[in-house]
Amino acid sequence: MSQGAWPWRFKQLDEAFWEDDTRKTIGQRGCALTSVAMLLSGYGAKTPEGEDVNPENLNTWLNDNKGFTDDGDISWDAIDKYTTKLRFTKFIGTYKYNFKEDKPLSLSVLDNYLDKCIPVIVLVARINEEGKRSGHWVLVTERQADRYIIKDPAKSGPYVTTTLSDYGNKIYAIRIYKERK
16 A cells, blocks of 8 residues: 555645645655554555545544644544544553754664564654655564565565665654554
8 A cells, every 4th residue: 555556645634734835645655654554454444434444534524523733744643543443442652852863763662562472553754855864754564684675665566675774774753543442
């Protein structure tokens, strides 16, 4: 699943930004949204209407439920409410990060969940199209020795799967959701 895939690539993210020049689409800034959709889809989650979860219907729900911050980013509190509505539970998610000081979290935090076969949404740093360092959310699905396999929503086609080493094996925040049994 890619944030740049049809039919949701050009879907507007936060409707609050529809009237000004800051319009952002899922294809441009939907990495967190798409990572959540990939995670939920991998668990076999369905929307309240019984559809497979994808970036488009998740985005619609967020727009209908004040699911974006004032800056147009997704609200993790809204995501937590959505996962609860779908019978999932969030059990960890407070985080702080500082790109300027480049202080990543320990990968042992990630290992703890991957060793239990629990995929983790993580924030990595990348260089954006303006040449500036920015945050980017990806889904880490497994660990193979010292390699971390990720689903990168910014990639497209069959190359969505890559490794965390593409981002220097550094993570700055984590979001963990586990299927409620």
